[in-house]
Amino acid sequence: MTTSIAKHATSSGGTEAVPRGPRALFAALRLRLMLRLFVPLRKNRTAQLRYAAVLDGQTVNLHAVLPRSCPLPDRAAVVLRRGRRRHLAEARVYQGPAGELLMDAAILMGEEVGGVPAGPGRWKLRLRMYTGHRCRSVALLLPQPPVPYEGPTKPMEASPITGARHRVGRTVTGTARIVNSAARPAVEVVKVHMSHAGVTVDCRVLGTRVDTPWAEFVAAGRRIRQPVRPLGPDTYRTDVPLDRMEPRSSIPEHWDIVLCQETGPSLRLGRRLHDVRNPRRVFAMRSMAMTPAGRTPVIVQPRYTPAGNLRVTCTRMPEAD
Known part of the structure; x- marks a missing residue:
């Protein structure tokens, strides 16, 4: 019965995707009632x-x-x-x-x-x-x-x-x-500053409030805590701790950035408020060779994942191996 009603509703001019199960039956009945009864009855008395x-x-x-x-x-x-x-x-x-x-x-x-x-x-x-x-x-x-x-x-x-x-x-x-x-709780990247001296990230908090936050840079088996400083209401800046992100081998290491607080949830930094389907390609950033003080040279590449999360990839310079 659900399948036949759903098919009838679709053929009657509805373009909404109807899921399966009990909700499908309700949605299909609702759509059929709307298209077969209410829309024709109200057609000449409403602005379409x-x-x-x-x-x-x-x-x-x-x-x-x-x-x-x-x-x-x-x-x-x-x-x-x-x-x-x-x-x-x-x-x-x-x-x-x-x-x-x-x-x-x-x-x-x-x-x-x-x-x-x-x-x-x-x-x-x-x-x-x-x-x-x-x-x-x-x-x-x-x-x-x-x-x-x-x-x-x-x-x-x-x-x-x-x-x-x-x-x-x-x-x-x-x-x-x-x-x-209402806005979903998120931390939106505002700007990524890159120079030979280092990388800083500006972000703003949406849909929630954070209390004395800090940033954590997370890679496989590694976690670095980094302070943030406020720039304005719900807006913060953090420096990327490149001096502690040196790759342990020739394999690139990928670092995600998370805004943390004592009592609330942790939120990953990313870009959510946009209209592009491929943020990784559209919001691409250049890579840059940097040499943290007292460390070996690394190639730093900030980028966005397909889900929009900000990720910093660090790779050893070939000459350093």
Whole structure:
């Protein structure tokens, strides 16, 4: 039964991947109910979104066609509603080439970046139109969810400023909504400074607070504790201890960097807030030959793993073997 319902929902225009098991049955029933009942019933009474996506991790872009019964308003706004809380964002309604009314909106999310102060949760979307002293509102219907695209880049999954996550979804009746989530605990690499004198790493903490942290450089069977110094709110710098990272053989040694604290979890340094599919290739850094004081020369190569973790590879200079 689950398989047949899932197939029917997909053939009816749904593009969402439905997992197997009890959740698959619920998701397939929900999708079938939406596409076969609610969307057709509400089609002529709602503004239908032709495009809805979060492109930069924090700006919701909307484009919709309005019902024929709507007059051209003097001004319009998109209403974000969750329970009794409401926020308004400016929208533009205009006449299209075929005489239809169209709506465009770009909603910046997050009070920290000067946008809509909508916190975590599911926020339903409606279009409110003003003509003189009259006001009319219609729901924003999302017949099709955003479709992921292929290529070297992907949609931003989180705000590059705050780390908060925003995605476009829809209710069981097809109404569009924005689902906001707080930033996941992470340590984002801000900059890697390389010179012949050494390597330093700047990072910022997202989604959590750390108390008197320190850095640990971890390789196979080795662990080096290194102090960090604050640069600003939740921003820190640490020096790479190259004088203690000399390879024990001709085999390169790979060092991961972890931000630690006494009472909270340890977090690995990396780059998470980006839209590239291959951070190792796109964020590539040059290698450099360095000679720590009193040590043999080594080749130092900071790089990012496919998962986005920062890793420092140290290799003995061939002449040193």
